[in-house]
Amino acid sequence: MKQLLSGNEAMALGAYHSGVSFATAYPGTPSTEILESFSQFKGVYAEWSINEKVAMEVGMGAAYGGVRTMVSMKHVGLNVAADPFFALSTTGTNAGIVVISCDDPGEHSSQGEQDNRHLAKMAKVPMLEPTDSQEVYELMQWAIKISEEFDTPVLFRSTTRISHCKSIVDITKDRPAETKKPGFMRSSAKYVMVPSNARVRRTNMEERITKLKAWVEDFPMNQIIRGDRKLGVITSGVAYQYAREVFKNASFLKLVTTYPVPANMIRKFASEVDRVIVIEENDPYLEEEVRMLGIKVSGKEFFPIIGEFNPEIVEAAAVKAGLLPAPVVASKPPPAVQIPPRRPQLCAGCPHVGPEMILRKLGFDSSIKPSPVLRPLTEKEMVIAADIGCYTLGVYEPLGALDTCACMGASIGHAIGMEKAGVPNKTVSVIGDSTFMHSGITGLADMVFKQSANTVIILDNGTTAMTGGQGHPGTGMAMDGSKGPQVNLEKLCEGIGIKDIKVVSAYDMAAIEAAIKASTAAKEPSVVIVRGLCALKFKVKNTSRRVDPDLCIDCRGCLDVGCPAIIIQNDAVQIDAAACVGCGVCQQVCPQEAIVEMKS
Ligand code: SF4
Numbered sequence: 001m002k003q004l005l006s007g008n009e010a011m012a013l014g015a016y017h018s019g020v021s022f023a024t025a026y027p028g029t030p031s032t033e034i035l036e037s038f039s040q041f042k043g044v045y046a047e048w049s050i051n052e053k054v055a056m057e058v059g060m061g062a063a064y065g066g067v068r069t070m071v072s073m074k075h076v077g078l079n080v081a082a083d084p085f086f087a088l089s090t091t092g093t094n095a096g097i098v099v100i101s102c103d104d105p106g107e108h109s110s111q112g113e114q115d116n117r118h119l120a121k122m123a124k125v126p127m128l129e130p131t132d133s134q135e136v137y138e139l140m141q142w143a144i145k146i147s148e149e150f151d152t153p154v155l156f157r158s159t160t161r162i163s164h165c166k167s168i169v170d171i172t173k174d175r176p177a178e179t180k181k182p183g184f185m186r187s188s189a190k191y192v193m194v195p196s197n198a199r200v201r202r203t204n205m206e207e208r209i210t211k212l213k214a215w216v217e218d219f220p221m222n223q224i225i226r227g228d229r230k231l232g233v234i235t236s237g238v239a240y241q242y243a244r245e246v247f248k249n250a251s252f253l254k255l256v257t258t259y260p261v262p263a264n265m266i267r268k269f270a271s272e273v274d275r276v277i278v279i280e281e282n283d284p285y286l287e288e289e290v291r292m293l294g295i296k297v298s299g300k301e302f303f304p305i306i307g308e309f310n311p312e313i314v315e316a317a318a319v320k321a322g323l324l325p326a327p328v329v330a331s332k333p334p335p336a337v338q339i340p341p342r343r344p345q346l347c348a349g350c351p352h353v354g355p356e357m358i359l360r361k362l363g364f365d366s367s368i369k370p371s372p373v374l375r376p377l378t379e380k381e382m383v384i385a386a387d388i389g390c391y392t393l394g395v396y397e398p399l400g401a402l403d404t405c406a407c408m409g410a411s412i413g414h415a416i417g418m419e420k421a422g423v424p425n426k427t428v429s430v431i432g433d434s435t436f437m438h439s440g441i442t443g444l445a446d447m448v449f450k451q452s453a454n455t456v457i458i459l460d461n462g463t464t465a466m467t468g469g470q471g472h473p474g475t476g477m478a479m480d481g482s483k484g485p486q487v488n489l490e491k492l493c494e495g496i497g498i499k500d501i502k503v504v505s506a507y508d509m510a511a512i513e514a515a516i517k518a519s520t521a522a523k524e525p526s527v528v529i530v531r532g533l534c535a536l537k538f539k540v541k542n543t544s545r546r547v548d549p550d551l552c553i554d555c556r557g558c559l560d561v562g563c564p565a566i567i568i569q570n571d572a573v574q575i576d577a578a579a580c581v582g583c584g585v586c587q588q589v590c591p592q593e594a595i596v597e598m599k600s
């Protein structure tokens with residue numbers, strides 16, 4: 001049977017057909033759809049974990065317990081999960097366990113670009129890299145086999161294009177009738193990593209890699225494709241597809257096992273061609289592996305080290321390297337129709353707009369124009385440390401309300417650090433409900449412990465909005481949408497030791513301002529929970545607003561809201577009634593009370 005599947009869908013199906021019946025993940029682009037697809041199969045357990053570290057630990061528990069397991073996340077998620085991932089490499093497993101890292105070359109949806117192939121090598125974990133959805137499907141089955149045969153987790157590395165592009169998959173298998181039965185095999189020597197046991201396991205890890213090095217030499221999906229012997233291209237992942245398109249006649253070594261690499265196969269390939277180049281996105285990972293074998297090779301002196309490839313980029317680099325003649329430029333084709341550039345913006349009626357407008361007002365000197373140039377703060381300004389989520393878009397004008405954002409959960413630590421380092425300005429941390437659950441709780445506990453006079457503003461929109469609206473413990477919403485027990489944010493903060501907790505509506509600008517003013521004036525740790533449902537996920541729709549042209553003085557102050565429903569038409573401010581969800585924030589901003597309900 002043939003099916004058109006994205007790489008992420010093929011991962012889910014491949015895992016299911018390999019007998020995987022347990023999967024955990026934390027949502028993050030480009031990995032989110034793996035768990036969503038897997039959860040659709042009958043007889044499996046799938047859950048969003050509170051963060052990637054917990055996803056890995058829960059997955060380890062299931063695999064130790066004899067159940068084939070998949071753990072998936074985006075590349076930066078593996079940083080969060082690195083501790084248990086490395087520990088899992090040491091203990092090994094009982095049932096097969098595959099760890100999926102979806103890397104994001106080009107940072108389409110990430111705070112950083114990183115090449116997680118290094119992590120496989122560092123953790124001494126075998127790594128597989130597919131070049132299309134068919135290989136994704138087949139490799140997932142190999143991953144489980146390798147995991148069980150070599151007593152190891154397997155790192156399955158995808159990138160954005162592999163994860164999101166669809167291609168035909170020939171589905172050759174079915175769900176095995178007999179999946180592994182749950183059951184833990186007691187062995188403190190294997191699973192209890194006190195130093196004396198860990199030292200023995202360390203030796204096992206080296207032996208495992210030695211065996212894998214021999215095994216990958218005969219792995220059938222590493223392929224030599226013979227063409228013109230003048231040029232030999234070594235490549236992996238999606239870069240293989242681009243390279244094949246650009247170098248139509250060259251010889252290719254397509255590597256699917258990229259840790260450990262098949263050294264003898266590489267040597268053999270190199271001996272058959274006049275010149276060897278490596279084409280790979282991001283770091284010179286394979287290039288260094290090939291060079292370490294004593295083979296003369298080139299790559300990153302021509303091919304970019306930053307960003308995602310496409311055939312045009314590969315071709316331009318090949319021309320620069322003298323590997324291809326410069327293309328003859330025929331008459332210039334007419335320019336393609338360009339979509340007008342659009343800045344990322346919050347949705348109409350987004351509950352983050354109100355608090356960010358207030359933060360802009362309270363925290364920034366409005367007489368100073370926003371500028372990318374570093375400048376010292378004036379005495380009354382506040383430092384607004386933010387986190388990862390939709391609200392991070394508040395860094396863009398017209399809101400322009402944020403000062404820092406580094407990684408999940410960092411905003412509270414940033415504020416503590418600034419205060420304790422002696423930065424004289426007041427600090428405020430902005431974090432979403434989901435990110436707070438992911439890794440803000442520990443920062444808050446530290447804030448209490450240090451008695452840092454920081455104010456944490458939790459923007460509670462009742463979901464994990466940025467990745468499509470997944471549940472988390474603060475929502476109590478399970479994978480299938482059913483409601484279960486819910487962690488109470490206020491009580492959680494209280495239990496951690498916060499005495500000053502205020503809860504306000506995300507659409508009541510006066511209440512938000514009063515709460516933030518009072519909390520930031522106090523010399524103790526405080527939390528302001530700003531609550532309002534995500535307009536997109538919950539399809540909130542109240543009475544739309546309109547602009548009364550008799551009252552409007554065209555001051556354009558309402559444009560500062562940055563709401564996509566507020567538009568300029570016929571040189572006048574208007575509200576698109578179809579887009580407006582009636583949140584009322586613009587109404588509170590207008591100095592003329594010119595914004596009114598549609599019915600009035
Ligand atoms: S803020 Fe009010 S008065 Fe100013 S342009 Fe908007 S609707 Fe008109």
Ligand code: SF4
Pocket residue numbers: 348349350544545561563564565566575579580581582583584585586587
């Ligand atoms: S009420 Fe105003 S701010 Fe809210 S969605 Fe409508 S136009 Fe946008």
